[in-house]
Amino acid sequence: MDRYDPAAVETRWQAIWEREGVFDVPNPGPGDPGDDLTYVLEMLPYPSGELHMGHVKNYTMGDVVTLYRRRNGYRVMHPMGYDAFGLPAENAAIRSGRHPAESTRENIAAIRRQMKRMGWSIDWNRELSTADPTYYRWTQWIFLRLYEAGLAYRKSAAVKWCPNDQTVLANEQVIDGHCERCGAEVEARTLEQWFFKITAYADRLLDDLAAVHWPDRVVTMQRNWIGRSHGAEVEFAVGDGTSLRVFTTRPDTLYGATFFVLAPEHPRAIELAAGGEHAQAVADYVRHTAARSAVERAEAREKTGVFTGRYVTNPVNGEQIPVWVADYVLAEYGTGAIMAVPAHDERDFEFAQAHGLDIRPVVAPRGAEPSADVAFSAHSDDEVLVNSGEFTGLAAPEGARAIIARLEAEGRGVGTIAYRLRDWLLSRQRYWGCPIPVVHCGACGIVAVPDDQLPVILPDVADYAPRGRSPLAAAEDWVNTECPQCGGPALRETDTMDTFVDSSWYFMRYADPHNDKAPFSREVVDAWLPVDQYIGGVEHAILHLMYARFFTKALYDLGYLGFTEPFENLFTQGMIYYKGAKMAKSKGNVISPDKMVEDYGADTVRLYSLFLGPPEQDAEWFDGGVEGSNRFLRRLWRAAIESIDEMGPGIPSSAPADGPGAGLVRKTHATIDTVTRDIGARFAFNTAESAIHELVNTWRATPEATPEQRRFAVATAVSLVQPYAPHIASELWERMGGQRLWNAPWPKADPAMLVSDHVTYAVQVNGKLRGEFDIATDAARDRILAAARAVPNVAKHLDGATVVKEIVVPGKLVSFVTG
RNA sequence: GACCCUGUGGCGAAACUGGUAGACGCACCGGGCUUAAACCCCGGAGGCCUCAUUGGGCCGUGUGGGUUCGAGUCCCACCAGGGUCACCA
Numbered sequence: 001m002d003r004y005d006p007a008a009v010e011t012r013w014q015a016i017w018e019r020e021g022v023f024d025v026p027n028p029g030p031g032d033p034g035d036d037l038t039y040v041l042e043m044l045p046y047p048s049g050e051l052h053m054g055h056v057k058n059y060t061m062g063d064v065v066t067l068y069r070r071r072n073g074y075r076v077m078h079p080m081g082y083d084a085f086g087l088p089a090e091n092a093a094i095r096s097g098r099h100p101a102e103s104t105r106e107n108i109a110a111i112r113r114q115m116k117r118m119g120w121s122i123d124w125n126r127e128l129s130t131a132d133p134t135y136y137r138w139t140q141w142i143f144l145r146l147y148e149a150g151l152a153y154r155k156s157a158a159v160k161w162c163p164n165d166q167t168v169l170a171n172e173q174v175i176d177g178h179c180e181r182c183g184a185e186v187e188a189r190t191l192e193q194w195f196f197k198i199t200a201y202a203d204r205l206l207d208d209l210a211a212v213h214w215p216d217r218v219v220t221m222q223r224n225w226i227g228r229s230h231g232a233e234v235e236f237a238v239g240d241g242t243s244l245r246v247f248t249t250r251p252d253t254l255y256g257a258t259f260f261v262l263a264p265e266h267p268r269a270i271e272l273a274a275g276g277e278h279a280q281a282v283a284d285y286v287r288h289t290a291a292r293s294a295v296e297r298a299e300a301r302e303k304t305g306v307f308t309g310r311y312v313t314n315p316v317n318g319e320q321i322p323v324w325v326a327d328y329v330l331a332e333y334g335t336g337a338i339m340a341v342p343a344h345d346e347r348d349f350e351f352a353q354a355h356g357l358d359i360r361p362v363v364a365p366r367g368a369e370p371s372a373d374v375a376f377s378a379h380s381d382d383e384v385l386v387n388s389g390e391f392t393g394l395a396a397p398e399g400a401r402a403i404i405a406r407l408e409a410e411g412r413g414v415g416t417i418a419y420r421l422r423d424w425l426l427s428r429q430r431y432w433g434c435p436i437p438v439v440h441c442g443a444c445g446i447v448a449v450p451d452d453q454l455p456v457i458l459p460d461v462a463d464y465a466p467r468g469r470s471p472l473a474a475a476e477d478w479v480n481t482e483c484p485q486c487g488g489p490a491l492r493e494t495d496t497m498d499t500f501v502d503s504s505w506y507f508m509r510y511a512d513p514h515n516d517k518a519p520f521s522r523e524v525v526d527a528w529l530p531v532d533q534y535i536g537g538v539e540h541a542i543l544h545l546m547y548a549r550f551f552t553k554a555l556y557d558l559g560y561l562g563f564t565e566p567f568e569n570l571f572t573q574g575m576i577y578y579k580g581a582k583m584a585k586s587k588g589n590v591i592s593p594d595k596m597v598e599d600y601g602a603d604t605v606r607l608y609s610l611f612l613g614p615p616e617q618d619a620e621w622f623d624g625g626v627e628g629s630n631r632f633l634r635r636l637w638r639a640a641i642e643s644i645d646e647m648g649p650g651i652p653s654s655a656p657a658d659g660p661g662a663g664l665v666r667k668t669h670a671t672i673d674t675v676t677r678d679i680g681a682r683f684a685f686n687t688a689e690s691a692i693h694e695l696v697n698t699w700r701a702t703p704e705a706t707p708e709q710r711r712f713a714v715a716t717a718v719s720l721v722q723p724y725a726p727h728i729a730s731e732l733w734e735r736m737g738g739q740r741l742w743n744a745p746w747p748k749a750d751p752a753m754l755v756s757d758h759v760t761y762a763v764q765v766n767g768k769l770r771g772e773f774d775i776a777t778d779a780a781r782d783r784i785l786a787a788a789r790a791v792p793n794v795a796k797h798l799d800g801a802t803v804v805k806e807i808v809v810p811g812k813l814v815s816f817v818t819g
Numbered sequence: 820g821a822c823c824c825u826g827u828g829g830c831g832a833a834a835c836u837g838g839u840a841g842a843c844g845c846a847c848c849g850g851g852c853u854u855a856a857a858c859c860c861c862g863g864a865g866g867c868c869u870c871a872u873u874g875g876g877c878c879g880u881g882u883g884g885g886u887u888c889g890a891g892u893c894c895c896a897c898c899a900g901g902g903u904c905a906c907c908a
Contacts, residue, residue, distance in 0.1 A: 217823060217903085224822085227907060248908060261908095303906085333907045340908085346820095347906055420907055541903090611844070613831060617824090618901085622831065628844045638859090677835085687833070690843035697843090700860090762839040767889045769839055793875075807888060813838055817888045 004637035006601020010727040014119055022742060023121045025075050027511070027524050034527045038074045040066045041507055041567075043536030043544070044081045047107035047129075048088035051114045053576045053621055054537070056593050057609040060724075061573060061685065062535050063120045064610065067723035068679050070121075071746040077528055079510040080115065080122045082108050084131035086499025090432035094465060100432040101460070104131060114593060118602045119727055121742075126513045130434075130502035135509065137455035138519035139502055140437040142555070144448050147438075151197045151554055154446065157425065161189040168429050194427040194436060194495065198550045202226055202419045204564075205549055214570040215616070218541040225542050227420025232404045234339065234413040236260060236312035236321075244268065244312055244323075247334030247418050250344065251407070252379060252400035254316050255388040256362035257339040258352065260323045261305065264289040265331035269308070272323060276309035282325055289327040303328045303351040314339075315412040316403065317389060326351060334418050342375065349375035362387050363396055424547065426498045431464035431471040433496025441483035441490040450484050456492070470494035503544055504551040507531055507566060519560075526562040538572035545570070571683060574618035591621060603725035604630040610685040610724065633728055636696055636717060640732040643714045647707035649737025654750055655712035661705025664698055668713045669753035671695040675720045676746070685724075692720050711736070719747050762813040763788045765797040781808055788814040 017023060028034040042062040045055055066078040084104050092107070093100035108129060115122060128135050146152040159168045164184035168191070198205075206226045209219050231249035238244060244260070262269045264286045273282035285306045305326025312323055321339075328347055329338050342352035343361040352359050361370035363383050370376075370386050379396035386392055391399050407413030427436065435456045437449040449456055459478040464471045472494040473479060483490035505519065511528040512520035530552075545567070552566040578591060596605045608629040612619040657665040671691050678688035699713045715736055722729035722741050733741040756777060761784065763771045771791035775784060785806055788794060794816075801818035808814050 220823075221903070224904065229907075231908085246908080250908075328906050328908095330907065338908050345908065347908075350906095418907075538902090611831090620831070622845070624845055625831070626845095632844085634858090682835075684835085686831095687835095687843080690833075693843055760839085764838085764889065767887090772839070796875095805888060807838090809838055813889090815838080815888050 004634050006603060009731045010119060010602050013727045013730050014116065023123050024125055025077055025123050028527050036074050037528060038069055038532045039077045039528050040069065040533045041079070041531045043540060044083050044503065044506060045111060046086070046088040047082045047084050047104050047111055048092040049107060050110050051593055052590050053593060053609065056118065056605060057576060058535060058573055059118070059120050060606045060609050061615055064679060064685060064723040065533055066121055067726060067742065068746065070742060071744065077510065078121055078123055079126035081128040081506055082111070082130065083499060083503050084108065084129045085433045085502050087430065090430060100464065117597055118606065126510045128506065128509055128513050130506060133455045133457055136434040136502065138509065139434045139497065140454050140456060141451060141519060142505060144437060144451065145558055146196065146554060147448060149558060151200065152194060153197065154192060154194050156190055157193045158188045158190050159193060159425065161187045163187055193425050195423040196426055198424045199419060199421055201550050201553050202228065202421050204553055205546065208565055212565050212568060215572055218538065218545070218570060218572060221541045222546060225421065225546065229418045231416065231418065232407065232413050233335065233416045234407060235315060236339065238310065238312055244337050245335045246337045246339045248339055250341065250379065250400070251403045252385060252396045253341040253344045253362055254314065254403055256341040256343050256360050257314055257321060258342060258358040258360055259321050259340045260312050261326050261329045261338050261340050262323065263329040263331035263336040264325055264327050266336045269325045272310050273308040278307055278309040281306045282308055285325055303347070303354055305351065305355065315407060332422070333420065343372055344375060344377055346375045346377065360387065426501055427495035428498055429470040429495055430466060431461065431496070433499065434502060436493040436495055436497055438493045439481055439483060439490040440493065441486060441488060443488050444483055444485045447483055447485045447490065453484065470496065500543055500547045504547045522560060522562065530563050530566050530568045533569045533571065534567040535571045535573065537575065541572065571616070573615050576619055576621050578621045596626060600626060600630045603728045604633055607633065607689065607724045611689050613686060615683060615685055632693055632696070633725060636721065637728065637732065639696060639699055639714050640718060640736060643711050644735055647711055650711060651715045651736055651738045652708060652712045655709040657753060659706065661702055661709035664702040664705045664713050665709050666753055666756065667695060667698045668716045669749045671720065672716060672747045672749040673754055679723065689724065692717055716747055719744065759811050761788065763791055763794045764813060764815040765794060766817060770794045770797050784808055784814060
């Protein structure tokens with residue numbers, strides 16, 4: 001008997017898989033109904049370094065699902081690529097002093113080598129890199145289609161600016177108002193920027209969440225991010241013929257509006273106060289707030305603000321209320337102005353108290369006195385309007401509807417919906433990204449680069465460090481071009497696209513990765529997509545997943561796709577912690593999979609990465625634990641070799657359940673059942689693995705079983721472990737006389753073997769466990785009760801007492817309650 | 820501040836719809852194999868108490884209540900750790 005040598009086994013099978021093209025899954029040809037197609041996808045890695053254990057867990061999970069589905073008769077697309085543009089790669093390059101193109105190329109090579117060494121069943125024919133011109137050509141092409149459709153536009157906007165790094169930052173690079181890299185406080189700057197009009201899809205992005213099978217918390221995060229609020233826009237007359245509009249979700253409280261507040265950035269804030277005695281105070285306040293960061297503003301203990309000296313008219317009661325400017329009102333939400341109802345809004349209440357403004361309750365619990373001592377914000381059918389003119393007495397929701405109706409009738413307001421979602425700022429003044437394919441022509445303005453001139457190649461520049469403007473601006477030969485429309489001199493756009501643009505459609509490109517006429521053919525993409533199972537980190541719960549959904553819907557509307565949601569099922573896996581911290585390069589606590597693979601083999605590392613705990617939960621990596629998975633594989637190896645010595649080749653699909661080995665045979669069927677449900681339905685990879693351990697333990701404890709029974713058990717264990725540990729499983733399967741385990745059908749449990757003719761009942765007396773007994777599975781209730789009473793310790797506890805209740809849970813327990 | 824997740828042996832965890840808490844694994848202890856060690860094999864184990872023994876009793880899933888014959892699981896309140904959003908009118 002030879003020893004288990006993971007390196008030899010894994011090298012051998014990886015060569016066979018590659019030679020036989022085992023992982024290649026071609027697209028369906030004409031006339032192929034494609035009923036058996038399924039698409040399993042893990043989020044693609046940033047090639048900013050090598051793979052870490054988080055990747056190992058993520059991709060192993062996807063591989064288990066892939067291999068499992070293949071053996072259940074599906075053709076599974078399981079591709080891989082690299083999210084190669086963007087800040088992670090660029091920052092890595094800057095750190096190492098290498099050109100991003102060069103360091104990215106090397107990182108990709110290293111990652112590819114690691115992935116192959118892990119034995120993941122990836123269809124390498126579909127491999128892509130988002131930084132490759134053959135890919136980003138189509139990113140640019142899609143950008144132009146969105147531009148033509150009015151879904152990409154340019155406007156002046158406030159962006160996050162790091163004064164130290166001299167660059168704009170992506171929102172996700174701003175942590176608590178500070179630059180993620182250097183820690184400097186982020187400033188707001190106004191720059192001409194490119195946006196995608198994702199807000200046009202707010203309703204669909206929200207409503208279609210009902211149709212996907214995603215974790216609740218991800219759905220909730222997306223809902224909150226979109227932030228749809230129903231309410232009304234209400235007009236308040238200024239008195240000079242103009243008016244100011246507010247958005248409110250509480251039109252029922254309109255009679256309680258005792259003042260009015262403009263955000264400092266509101267276009268009319270300064271103008272309204274101008275000429276009056278408060279003009280200087282307002283101007284000072286506006287200037288002061290502009291200098292404060294959003295964080296400072298939000299963290300201020302007391303709400304600040306100044307009176308403008310002006311009044312507006314409440315449209316329902318004609319009352320004149322003072323107009324204030326205060327920074328607790330956000331310019332970017334709603335209309336940048338609010339009607340303040342201190343009696344029913346916490347923030348307005350605080351402001352009113354700080355500045356001595358009136359607090360007038362107009363909603364109260366039915367039958368209760370209204371109170372002006374707290375902000376009372378409930379507004380269900382249990383609350384009624386008070387002090388509200390003709391609306392007094394109406395339930396709050398009804399009152400809101402009635403007030404909107406009157407405002408609409410009088411043309412002073414309209415029922416409306418507000419969103420928290422903002423348009424997606426996609427331009428970056430950074431080097432390592434996909435160039436935005438437009439030129440700026442003095443005569444024609446912004447002109448799209450024609451499709452036949454794509455891709456606009458990212459020029460090779462020597463100095464790609466951020467300087468406050470795009471490093472591309474320095475590539476003068478590249479920047480100076482001619483206008484495709486008039487032929488005159490023009491300048492190329494020097495901003496690049498946010499990395500999230502690249503990753504918003506990569507899952508479509510996999511279906512048709514070599515197409516050089518289009519990003520993909522609709523026929524092929526419709527055959528494979530939507531992705532049946534998407535797997536990745538919960539950190540992408542909002543941005544990537546929202547953007548990808550937006551792209552899918554936009555491309556659907558433009559006729560390029562036949563589906564509206566990209567990811568049917570989503571699984572978000574937890575992070576891996578090590579020594580109490582997130583395993584991350586920046587924390588210096590990364591465990592290299594390479595070292596683990598070298599010491600134990602890929603199969604062990606795969607197995608252990610999923611044994612760590614429930615896959616959706618964060619898990620602590622424990623060095624010693626990997627020994628256990630390795631030990632298990634060595635035991636499995638020995639068991640198979642021993643079984644081969646016992647009976648030679650042969651792979652039975654069941655064995656007679658008789659003699660001393662009957663329990664082993666039943667256990668084997670039960671294990672098939674458990675593992676099938678745990679992998680197939682529950683994603684409980686850790687417990688499936690435990691079940692296989694149990695089977696092998698039972699095998700070891702049952703030497704008296706027949707060789708055939710023992711072979712059935714061992715062969716089944718090998719077969720079931722294949723999605724986790726495909727190399728050793730393929731090897732042992734072959735040695736036992738099987739062929740090509742990855743093509744072998746997934747084992748089926750015999751339902752008859754899952755029920756035994758005897759069961760063990762537990763007996764409780766007054767809720768306490770007092771004994772147990774064995775009885776025939778089909779025993780009648782009175783026989784079960786009699787047997788339960790006959791258990792000596794049960795009899796002792798029932799002695800002298802009156803049983804007032806008898807409960808029988810079939811197959812489980814008997815419970816007696818005494819009087 | 821709001822919302823979400825998590826809390827079970829020394830450790831990672833299991834218990835799927837309320838039904839024998841601690842499967843599986845790590846570490847540990849005892850024994851075997853070995854000149855020795857590694858590997859491997861067999862056995863043990865939540866805590867406390869009790870019986871000569873088979874055995875039996877009490878306590879035990881963050882804390883306090885509740886519902887139930889029965890609660891790790893359901894309900895209420897709270898505590899701790901982590902995450903997300905954070906003045907969204």
